Structures are given as structure tokens and as C-alpha cells.
Amino acid sequence: MQQFLDWLNGHFAAFGQSFYDNLIRDDRWKLILEGFGNTLFIAAVATLIGILLGVVVGIIRVSHAQSGKYKILNAICGVYLTVIRGTPVVVQLMILYYIVFASAPLEASIYVAALSFGINSGAYVAEIIRAGILSIDRGQTEAGRSLGLSQGQTMRKIVLPQAIKNILPALFNEFIVLLKETSVAGYVGIRDLTKASDIIRSRTWSAFFPLLTIALIYLVVVVGLTKVQKIIERRLSQSDNR
Amino acid sequence: MITVKNLVKDFGGKRALDGVDATIHEGEKVVVIGPSGSGKSTFLRCLNLLEKPTSGTVNFEGTDITDPSVDIDKLRQKMGMVFQQFNLFPHLSVMENITLAPVMLGKMDKQQAEEKAKTLLSRIGLLDKAQSYPKQLSGGQQQRIAIVRALAMDPDVMLFDEPTSALDPEMVGEVLELMKELAKEGMTMVVVTHEMGFAREVATRVIFMDEGKILEENEPRAFFSEPRCDRLKDFLSKVL
Numbered sequence: 001m002q003q004f005l006d007w008l009n010g011h012f013a014a015f016g017q018s019f020y021d022n023l024i025r026d027d028r029w030k031l032i033l034e035g036f037g038n039t040l041f042i043a044a045v046a047t048l049i050g051i052l053l054g055v056v057v058g059i060i061r062v063s064h065a066q067s068g069k070y071k072i073l074n075a076i077c078g079v080y081l082t083v084i085r086g087t088p089v090v091v092q093l094m095i096l097y098y099i100v101f102a103s104a105p106l107e108a109s110i111y112v113a114a115l116s117f118g119i120n121s122g123a124y125v126a127e128i129i130r131a132g133i134l135s136i137d138r139g140q141t142e143a144g145r146s147l148g149l150s151q152g153q154t155m156r157k158i159v160l161p162q163a164i165k166n167i168l169p170a171l172f173n174e175f176i177v178l179l180k181e182t183s184v185a186g187y188v189g190i191r192d193l194t195k196a197s198d199i200i201r202s203r204t205w206s207a208f209f210p211l212l213t214i215a216l217i218y219l220v221v222v223v224g225l226t227k228v229q230k231i232i233e234r235r236l237s238q239s240d241n242r
Numbered sequence: 243m244i245t246v247k248n249l250v251k252d253f254g255g256k257r258a259l260d261g262v263d264a265t266i267h268e269g270e271k272v273v274v275i276g277p278s279g280s281g282k283s284t285f286l287r288c289l290n291l292l293e294k295p296t297s298g299t300v301n302f303e304g305t306d307i308t309d310p311s312v313d314i315d316k317l318r319q320k321m322g323m324v325f326q327q328f329n330l331f332p333h334l335s336v337m338e339n340i341t342l343a344p345v346m347l348g349k350m351d352k353q354q355a356e357e358k359a360k361t362l363l364s365r366i367g368l369l370d371k372a373q374s375y376p377k378q379l380s381g382g383q384q385q386r387i388a389i390v391r392a393l394a395m396d397p398d399v400m401l402f403d404e405p406t407s408a409l410d411p412e413m414v415g416e417v418l419e420l421m422k423e424l425a426k427e428g429m430t431m432v433v434v435t436h437e438m439g440f441a442r443e444v445a446t447r448v449i450f451m452d453e454g455k456i457l458e459e460n461e462p463r464a465f466f467s468e469p470r471c472d473r474l475k476d477f478l479s480k481v482l
Contacts, residue, residue, distance in 0.1 A: 142292055143329035143388075147343035147395060148319030157342060161333050 022209035028200050032210075035196030036217055042114045042192065043179045049118025050178065054125025057081070059155065061126065062133045066141075067151070077126070084123035090184040092116055097188040106189075113185045121178045128174060132167035133159055165236050172229040176222050183218075193217060243268045243399060243430060244289060249298035251284050251454075258284040259295070260454035266399070271431045273441040273462075276451035277477060282434045285451065286403050289432065290321045303398065319347060322392030326404040328384040330376040330391070336363070337372040340391045349395065362390040366420060382413030386420050393424075400424065402433040438481060442466060450474045 023029050057077045064074035084092065096116040097109065104112060136159050144154030186195035197210035204210070244266040251259040258281045266272055274282045287293040289300060291307055291314050299306050307317055331339050340362065341355035350358065363369040366386045376384055385405060392400060402421065406414045418440050425431060425444045435441065441448050441462055448465040450458045450473075458465070458474050466482070469475045 137327075137329075139325060139327050139329040140331065143323075143325065143331070144343075145315075146290060146292060146318055146321070146323035146325075147392070148315050148347055149343055150315050153346060157346065158331055162331075 018204075018206055019209055021204050022200055022206060023213065031191075031196045031199060032193065032213060032217075035191050035193040035214075038110060038185070038191055039179070039182050039193040040221075042110060042117060042182045042185060042190075043175075045111075045114035046117035046121055046178055046182070047175055049115065050121030050125045050174070053119065053122025054129050057122060057126035058129030058133065061130050063151065081123050081126065084120055089117065089120045089181050090187055092120055093184065093188055109188055109190055113182070113188065113190050117178060117182055120181075121174060124174050124177075125171065128167055128170045129163070131170070132163035135166045136162050165233075168229065168233055168236070172225060176225055179221060179225070180218060243270075243303060244432075245299075245301040246285075246289070247299045247301070249285070249288055249300065250296045251281070251288060251293060252296045257454055259288065259298075261298070262451075262454070262456055264449065264456060264459075266430065266432060268398075268430055269428055269446075271425050271429075271433070271444055271446045272449060273445040273447075274432065274434045274449045274451060275436070275438070275441060275477075280451045281454040282451045283403055284454075286401050286432060286434045289401055290318050290323060292323070319343075319349070319395050320398045322389075322395060322397035322400040324385070324389050324392055324400065324402045324405045326407050328376070328381070328388045328408070330384055330388055332376050335373050335375055336368070336379075336387055339376070339387065340394045343391075344394050347395075355394070358394055359390075362393060363387075366390060380413060381409045382416045385409065385413075385417045389417075389420055389424075399430040399432065402431065402435065404434055404436070406435065406437060436481070438466070450477070452477075 023032070057080065060070050060073050060077050064070050093113060093116045096119075097112050101108070101112045133155075140158055140162065141154055144158045145151070149157070182192055183194040185192040186198060191199070193214045197214045200210040201207050244264075246262055246264045249259050249262040250257070260281075262281075262285055264285075274285065276282045284293055288295050289302075291300070295308055299308050301307070302317055303320070305312055305317065307314060330336075331342070334342065337356065337359055340359040341352065344350045344355045344358070345352050349355075360369060360372065363372055368383060368387065371379060371383065371387075376387070379387070389400075389405075405421070406417050409417065414437070418437060421431070421433070421440070422444055433440070433445075443462075445462045447459060448462050449456055450465075450469075450471075452473055458469065458471050466478065469478055
């Protein structure tokens, strides 16, 4: 019995030591905090770029399909969707970093990453927006146009407000995917959350705490995002009054 | 007011309208009847360009609306339309449904538009529903509000695309009643419908369409009692 307790005790001590080595010693938690900040920054900026690009591309695609207008723009959007959805995000990131912005200063790399993930996300958001718009009955557009509203006014005031509700779950899914995909930012030397754990692991030679810590952080953020989604969904259904 | 010349509409190889000529004068109430697939709805939807004609012209108040350089949004403000499926905006209250277009298009300010909406709503006895949402109303109520929504733009002509076809039988009466009132006030109306009673009572002219063509048109009494073409005789014998 005593032997067993000693054994257990020893393990706990080792466990505590490992915790100390990996997270406390040399202020290693600061590395994780810094990485977390970078991850959030990249994800937030990329989300904004993604929404902006996605809404524009999605609307162009739908408008073209419905009215035959914007032929050239639509063709450009088609190429964009094909290329972005057809290649891995980490490859796109490296192309942007090592080829397109090869001469950019090192401090700018986090912006290059945000741009890269934003361009990537835009393609997926565009398809989500397109599907959302198509989910609204054609009669809604016809009613708006028959009153004399332009195509843009009808889209803004009638179609999009209704489409939002159908879009929301898929959109948040995309945000979540995007947040997690930023974990490849280390490929171009950015110290994001995942890279921070790599750095610690390479110094301490232990994987347990660095990896589980960042996994927990990703998880908490995603759970938070899901909560936000629920709140927005509830708000939308209230104003709906059904 | 509206002159249609040699109107043709193809839907991917199928001819829905096959050279339609028609004239609608101010103050007329024209009812269009015909079997399903006869092109009557397509004809109506071409009048405000919801459907783009393959060829032919539609002249509205002196302007050829099929000319691509024409500002169709401007002209549509003068042509109200009522749909089979009502097409109220489900995310907006009844009041917002009615005031959206007049305010957005700068026809009235918000206050004027709401005053007007209230007048129109009390006229149809639904003033107490101003803050309700479409889903909370019956089909008949929704359709009457859809009519009022179109009226709020002060149109010169009202187009009705089978306005009672999606309604429960007991709701048909209230919608037809409102349409009759409109007719009495002198509104120019083009109505696609299966309601023969309405055609008989309200129309100044009835048009019969089949296979994309106008086969016969006449004032309602003669139209129903002395049909000339065999296709119309056959049709009337089935629906009357």
C-alpha cells in the first residue's frame, strides 16, 4: 500500500513539476497569451474580410443567375471560388507570404496571414450567402420589384433580412472553422497559439501541458462563439414574432 | 393606357405567349380567363415586366417599357400588383409592409405614409392589425393587406394574378368584395382569375386565352351568354 502511495505521490510531483516547467517557468504562459492574442487578431480580421468578400461575391453570383447581369464579374467570382476551394488554406497562406508579399517586412506577416485567411473564408461565406438568398421565395423579390423598389433595395430591405436567419448557423460554423484553421499560421513563422505550444514543447521536451492547454483555449473560444450564435438566433426569432 | 403589340414569350423552347395584342383603357376592368397553362398569368406578368417578353412591345402611358433604356422601377410605381401567394414581407409588420416602398422611394415621409396606411387599414377594417406580422393573419386578411400595400403607392392600374386562388373558400368573398369596391371607385384593373361570378359582375371586358393566344374578348354579358369560338364554349360548359 505504502509503495503504491509513494508511486502515486511521485507521479503527482512529476506532474506538478511538468506543469511548472511548461507554463510557469521563464514566464512561458506569456508565450501562450501572446499566441492567443495573435490567433484572435488573425481570426477576427479574417472574419471581417471574409464576410465583406463573401457578401459581395455571393450577391454577384445570385444577381447574375437571376438577371444575367455582371457577366465579367461573375466569371471572376467563379475563378476565385474554384481556386480558393480547390487548394489547401496552408498552401494559399504560403503563396501569399513567400511569393506575393515576399518583400514585405517581417512585422507585417500577421497582416498577410489575416488577409490570406480572409480571402479563403470569403469563398465559403459567398456560398453560404448565395444559398441563404436562394432559400427566400422568389415571390418576395417579385413583390418588392412590383412596388417599384430597385434590385438593390429589394435585396437590402426584403431578401437579406430574411436570409440572415437561414444563413446564421452555417456562417457561425464557418467562423469556427476559420478560427481553428489559423493554427497553420506557424508555417509562415507567426507565433499564434499553436506555434506557442510548439515553442514550449521544443524547449521542455514534453507535450502534455502545452498541447492540452491550447486545446482547452480553442475549445473555450468555440463554445463562446456558439453561445453568441444562440443569443443572436433567439433575438432574430423574437423580432420575427412567429 | 396599356397597349400590347404582338407579345411573344418563350420559356426554354415552350411558347407561353404567341403574339398577343391587347389594349387596356383608363378605367377599364379587364378580366382574363382561360385554362391553366393558357398564358394568362404570363401575359399579366409581362405588363409590368416581371416577365421579360421574348419579342413584342408593351406601351404604358406612352412609354415602351420593353425598351432596355427605360427606368422600369419608376414605371412599376404606377402599376400595383397583387399575387396569388400574397407575398407579404414576413419579417415586417403590417404597417411596415405598407409604408416600406412609399417611404423608401421618397413618395412620402414616414409620417404621411403611416397616416395613409392607417386610412387604408381602417377602410378594410384591419387597423387593429397594424403592428401584427403577416404570419399571424388569415389568408384573406393577408391578401387584403397586400392589395392595400399596392394601393399605398397610388398606382394608375392594378394587376391581379389569381388573387383568390390560394385562399380558403370562406375567405374568397372578403377579397372579392374589396376588389369590387376598387372597381367602383374607377381604378383601372387587369384581373387574371377563375372567379366567373366576379368577371360577370365587375368586368367591363372579358378576355379568353388559350395556348398563348387571345381567342375571344367581349363585354361580359355577351361573352358568357353568346360565346363564339368553340374552345370558349367548351371551356364555359366545364366551369359554369
